[in-house]
Amino acid sequence: MRRIAARTLLLLAACSAAGQNATDPLPSWNDGGPKQAILRFVKNVTAEGSATFVPKEERIATFDNDGTLWVEQPIYTQFAFMLDRLRVLAPQHPEWRTQQPFQAILTGGAEALLAGGERGLMQVGMATHAGMTTKEFESIVSEWMRTAQHPRFHRPYTQCVYQPMLELLAHLRANGFKTYIVSGGGVEFMRPWTEKTYGIPPEQIIGSSIKTQYEMRSGEPVLMRLPEMDFIDDKGGKPVGINEFIGRRPIAAFGNSDGDQQMLEWTAAGSGSRLMLLVHHTDATREYAYDRKSHIGRLDKALDEAIARSWIVVDMKRDWKTIFPEASVRGSEQ
Amino acid sequence: MRRIAARTLLLLAACSAAGQNATDPLPSWNDGGPKQAILRFVKNVTAEGSATFVPKEERIATFDNDGTLWVEQPIYTQFAFMLDRLRVLAPQHPEWRTQQPFQAILTGGAEALLAGGERGLMQVGMATHAGMTTKEFESIVSEWMRTAQHPRFHRPYTQCVYQPMLELLAHLRANGFKTYIVSGGGVEFMRPWTEKTYGIPPEQIIGSSIKTQYEMRSGEPVLMRLPEMDFIDDKGGKPVGINEFIGRRPIAAFGNSDGDQQMLEWTAAGSGSRLMLLVHHTDATREYAYDRKSHIGRLDKALDEAIARSWIVVDMKRDWKTIFPEASVRGSEQ
Numbered sequence: 311m312r313r314i315a316a317r318t319l320l321l322l323a324a325c326s327a328a329g330q331n332a333t334d335p336l337p338s339w340n341d342g343g344p345k346q347a348i349l350r351f352v353k354n355v356t357a358e359g360s361a362t363f364v365p366k367e368e369r370i371a372t373f374d375n376d377g378t379l380w381v382e383q384p385i386y387t388q389f390a391f392m393l394d395r396l397r398v399l400a401p402q403h404p405e406w407r408t409q410q411p412f413q414a415i416l417t418g419g420a421e422a423l424l425a426g427g428e429r430g431l432m433q434v435g436m437a438t439h440a441g442m443t444t445k446e447f448e449s450i451v452s453e454w455m456r457t458a459q460h461p462r463f464h465r466p467y468t469q470c471v472y473q474p475m476l477e478l479l480a481h482l483r484a485n486g487f488k489t490y491i492v493s494g495g496g497v498e499f500m501r502p503w504t505e506k507t508y509g510i511p512p513e514q515i516i517g518s519s520i521k522t523q524y525e526m527r528s529g530e531p532v533l534m535r536l537p538e539m540d541f542i543d544d545k546g547g548k549p550v551g552i553n554e555f556i557g558r559r560p561i562a563a564f565g566n567s568d569g570d571q572q573m574l575e576w577t578a579a580g581s582g583s584r585l586m587l588l589v590h591h592t593d594a595t596r597e598y599a600y601d602r603k604s605h606i607g608r609l610d611k612a613l614d615e616a617i618a619r620s621w622i623v624v625d626m627k628r629d630w631k632t633i634f635p636e637a638s639v640r641g642s643e644q
Numbered sequence: 645m646r647r648i649a650a651r652t653l654l655l656l657a658a659c660s661a662a663g664q665n666a667t668d669p670l671p672s673w674n675d676g677g678p679k680q681a682i683l684r685f686v687k688n689v690t691a692e693g694s695a696t697f698v699p700k701e702e703r704i705a706t707f708d709n710d711g712t713l714w715v716e717q718p719i720y721t722q723f724a725f726m727l728d729r730l731r732v733l734a735p736q737h738p739e740w741r742t743q744q745p746f747q748a749i750l751t752g753g754a755e756a757l758l759a760g761g762e763r764g765l766m767q768v769g770m771a772t773h774a775g776m777t778t779k780e781f782e783s784i785v786s787e788w789m790r791t792a793q794h795p796r797f798h799r800p801y802t803q804c805v806y807q808p809m810l811e812l813l814a815h816l817r818a819n820g821f822k823t824y825i826v827s828g829g830g831v832e833f834m835r836p837w838t839e840k841t842y843g844i845p846p847e848q849i850i851g852s853s854i855k856t857q858y859e860m861r862s863g864e865p866v867l868m869r870l871p872e873m874d875f876i877d878d879k880g881g882k883p884v885g886i887n888e889f890i891g892r893r894p895i896a897a898f899g900n901s902d903g904d905q906q907m908l909e910w911t912a913a914g915s916g917s918r919l920m921l922l923v924h925h926t927d928a929t930r931e932y933a934y935d936r937k938s939h940i941g942r943l944d945k946a947l948d949e950a951i952a953r954s955w956i957v958v959d960m961k962r963d964w965k966t967i968f969p970e971a972s973v974r975g976s977e978q
Binding site: 522531549558 | 701778822831832835845846847849853856857858864865867874879880881883884887888889890891892906909910913
């Protein structure tokens with residue numbers, strides 16, 4: 311009898327563990343405030359007949375990309391792309407051997423790029439991102455993404471994405487949410503790989519953009535990428551982009567830096583159920599630790615506002631069981 | 645025996661008629677080339693395993709609005725809105741009594757507005773469309789749409805939509821298409837009513853836009869509409885807008901004027917199954933008849949290209965059984 315009871319208990323425990331695994335949509339999140347708040351929010355907005363219910367078509371969730379969905383240190387991935395691209399193009403531009411900021415960046419790399427400030431970045435950005443058709447640029451980005459590796463994690467950048475956030479994206483979509491990226495990064499730098507990596511289709515990617523122009527090239531219509539900024543999707547630009555592209559206010563917004571503050575404010579200012587969340591990079595061992603003083607992804611004023619307004623602040627070290635997807639699993643998907 | 649046979653035949657005929665009605669997704673289209681081409685195209689792209697099959701996520705269809713989905717004569721609906729709005733605002737602008745183009749338009753109406761050319765239109769556009777928050781503008785448009793009537797058809801503008809095109813939109817969506825509007829009209833002039841009228845949600849409306857700016861107003865974040873053009877979604881701007889907002893090339897595009905020519909070219913230039921269609925306004929009795937010489941919705945070069953490239957040209961008079969939805973039916977939905 312005792313033996314039977316023990317086996318029954320074991321069986322029950324096993325079932326319960328299996329049940330928990332099977333039903334936990336966020337297995338890479340440690341139990342705690344952020345995980346509970348996310349699960350509660352999703353439950354509330356999908357509870358038909360309740361005061362917290364939100365109709366499916368209004369379940370819009372917007373995610374920053376750099377530092378929120380994937381690594382942004384030691385420099386934004388798009389900056390790494392710029393540097394590589396500059397080196398590829400250099401042989402065709404002998405003038406860069408003496409011309410600034412090109413000469414400095416070609417010899418000094420990332421540090422020189424960051425030292426060149428806004429103006430230098432813009433010059434290098436235009437030299438590497440304009441002057442080709444949208445189709446050509448898509449091929450360039452796709453090829454680079456296939457071959458480039460993160461300098462510290464030695465894996466493709468598309469595998470330097472946060473496993474807990476992938477689970478969060480999937481959980482929201484499973485509950486009728488439309489998930490969007492709203493990033494300061496270039497929209498055409500993201501679209502070639504976001505569907506495969508995040509499950510977010512091109513039409514749900516909002517980002518910074520340069521102007522394009524419709525032209526006929528030997529009877530074939532093309533869109534030429536011009537060396538002129540069109541839209542900067544950062545800070546106050548994020549609500550502007552959200553309004554322009556989506557035309558609805560999100561009910562959930564996810565970011566990690568001061569560049570996301572206005573997106574979270576805009577989301578918070580709507581009526582009904584709301585979720586505002588910041589990822590705080592606190593894990594120098596498994597990823598990076600930075601906030602108020604970082605040049606990349608500074609989190610300062612937004613952190614103060616998050617604390618003052620009780621927005622969710624994810625402590626990466628405490629709240630995330632794992633950081634990245636298992637390389638083999640992701641690798642096989644690429 | 646003969647009586648039974650006759651009854652059987654009658655019964656069969658009735659069943660057949662009922663069956664035809666039940667399965668004809670385009671009942672307001674007369675049988676003929678355009679209807680057959682549409683039905684064939686939809687069948688082809690949804691035939692799994694066939695060479696003409698297109699995966700669901702790539703089934704993007706883009707529709708012009710003015711003259712393609714709703715009436716654009718005697719003037720674009722948004723121009724009628726501008727004129728009404730100008731009259732509403734006039735008491736607050738005593739300077740308009742002498743200032744041009746305002747004085748001329750306030751006394752001369754639509755003709756004076758059109759006579760003022762691009763520059764006059766822009767001035768009146770900014771005076772009526774900017775200087776308020778996006779939320780305030782949405783209320784202004786919604787209220788106007790609720791009360792304004794078309795001068796000839798004496799019904800709300802949202803009932804001056806084409807019944808055959810409503811059926812086409814529904815048929816495409818029933819077959820996995822994502823339907824978009826890509827219009828020269830203002831995006832925020834359309835979004836308040838397009839979901840109810842066409843079943844197209846705000847995030848699938850692409851249009852012309854003015855700049856907006858994120859501001860705090862007594863602690864509340866707002867988007868202020870600035871008197872400055874941001875994007876003109878017409879002619880070559882249509883492929884630009886499609887690329888910027890959707891990031892995929894449509895496989896079907898629908899227009900009615902030279903402003904849609906580049907959108908149809910861009911669509912046609914993709915590989916695989918394609919459908920390009922122009923609505924030709926040929927019915928002065930039931931709607932309007934105009935093409936090469938019209939100031940509104942001119943169809944000249946695009947008509948030549950459509951004929952040369954065998955795009956579908958809908959002859960409104962010949963191909964459409966009905967033009968507008970039954971007023972009572974639409975009315976009850978409003």
